[in-house]
Amino acid sequence: MPTVLLLVLIGLTIALIAVFIFRPQITQTLAGKIAAFLALFALPVLCAGMGAANELVHATSTKFCLSCHIMKPYGQSLRVDDPTHLAASHFQNHRVPPADACYTCHTNYAMFGGIKAKLGGLKHIYVYYLGTPPAPEDIKLYEPYSNRECLHCHAGARSFEEGAVHTADPELLPALKTNKVSCISSGCHEVVHDVKNLKNSKFWKGGS
Amino acid sequence: MLSANAFDRKLQISGMILIVGLVVEGLCLLSGSPIGFILFIGVGGLLIAIGILQYLYSLASTASSSV
Numbered sequence: 001m002p003t004v005l006l007l008v009l010i011g012l013t014i015a016l017i018a019v020f021i022f023r024p025q026i027t028q029t030l031a032g033k034i035a036a037f038l039a040l041f042a043l044p045v046l047c048a049g050m051g052a053a054n055e056l057v058h059a060t061s062t063k064f065c066l067s068c069h070i071m072k073p074y075g076q077s078l079r080v081d082d083p084t085h086l087a088a089s090h091f092q093n094h095r096v097p098p099a100d101a102c103y104t105c106h107t108n109y110a111m112f113g114g115i116k117a118k119l120g121g122l123k124h125i126y127v128y129y130l131g132t133p134p135a136p137e138d139i140k141l142y143e144p145y146s147n148r149e150c151l152h153c154h155a156g157a158r159s160f161e162e163g164a165v166h167t168a169d170p171e172l173l174p175a176l177k178t179n180k181v182s183c184i185s186s187g188c189h190e191v192v193h194d195v196k197n198l199k200n201s202k203f204w205k206g207g208s
Numbered sequence: 209m210l211s212a213n214a215f216d217r218k219l220q221i222s223g224m225i226l227i228v229g230l231v232v233e234g235l236c237l238l239s240g241s242p243i244g245f246i247l248f249i250g251v252g253g254l255l256i257a258i259g260i261l262q263y264l265y266s267l268a269s270t271a272s273s274s275v
Contacts, residue, residue: 003237010234014227021209021223024216036219040263044226048256051233055248058240067241125242 001050009050013043059121060103068128073136073195074102081202086184086192092204095153109152137196147179218266222259229255 016039019026026032058064066075078091078101087105090096096104107117120142127133154160155177165188166173175181183189194201211217233252236244 006237007234010230010237014230017223017226017230021220021227024211024213024219027216027219036263040219040222040226041260044230044256044260047230047233048253051237051248052253054237055245059242059245064240064242064245121242122246125246129243 001054003054006047006050006054009043010047013039013047016043056118059118060100060107062099062101062103065102068124070128070133070136070139073198074193076198076203077193077195079203079205079207080194080198081204082191084191085194086189088204092207098207105149107149108146109148145182145184147176147183150183151177215266215270218262218269222262222266224259225255225262226259229253229259 016035020036020039027036062075062078065071074087077085078088080088083089087101090105091098091101103117107113110116123142160166161173166176172181176183181188184192210220229252232255233248236248236252238244
């Protein structure tokens with residue numbers, strides 16, 4: 001539901017509740033009791049539920065992730081004009097939805113992965129506002145990046161399954177699929193967010 | 209402003225808590241920031257839960273006193 005409609009619903013609910021604050025005697029009639037149930041129970045539950053769903057969807061957006069100052073260099077790294085930069089090439093070529101770029105790669109595609117990602121996000125917010133946030137270039141993932149997240153899209157794709165480098169060694173593809181060799185290991189797709197060297201990078205001006 | 213009638217008074221209090229909770233949620237929806245997300249869940253959600261529980265309590269206490 002668009003945020004504007006949700007705000008209208010919240011406004012209407014507040015107006016209805018206000019009627020019961022100023023004229024509580026309305027509840028003496030059956031119709032008043034039903035209206036009170038709607039105003040003081042059903043509508044607030046609806047507003048809170050739909051608002052929470054709206055907030056959770058919004059929390060997956062690239063704009064939301066980059067709204068913290070510490071994430072700014074990571075946002076810039078998506079615009080580096082170099083196809084060997086993994087995050088930049090995914091973002092610029094729409095291999096991930098640009099509006100949800102961070103979440104698409106950094107969520108967890110296992111069972112309850114979405115919940116785990118949200119809990120991780122809460123931890124980020126805690127560290128950002130109440131802890132000591134590290135410098136952007138010192139930020140580390142909580143766990144090593146799993147190939148599972150890459151294979152969520154790339155498994156079965158011709159470019160992955162039949163790629164010259166991937167098939168050169170017959171043991172490589174099984175090792176990638178079982179996460180024994182990391183996709184982002186040295187010599188492969190090792191440059192992801194090179195925030196340390198952004199000063200020396202050229203940036204893509206396209207997109208919106 | 210608060211009614212002399214106990215049930216009405218409880219209803220008014222629950223309404224006021226709910227309005228504060230809904231205003232907080234509305235402002236958080238407008239902010240769109242991570243801290244807004246936390247306030248939406250932690251403050252707005254909590255106030256709405258308290259307001260609803262207060263309303264249900266007012267219903268239950270009135271029902272038990274009329275038995």
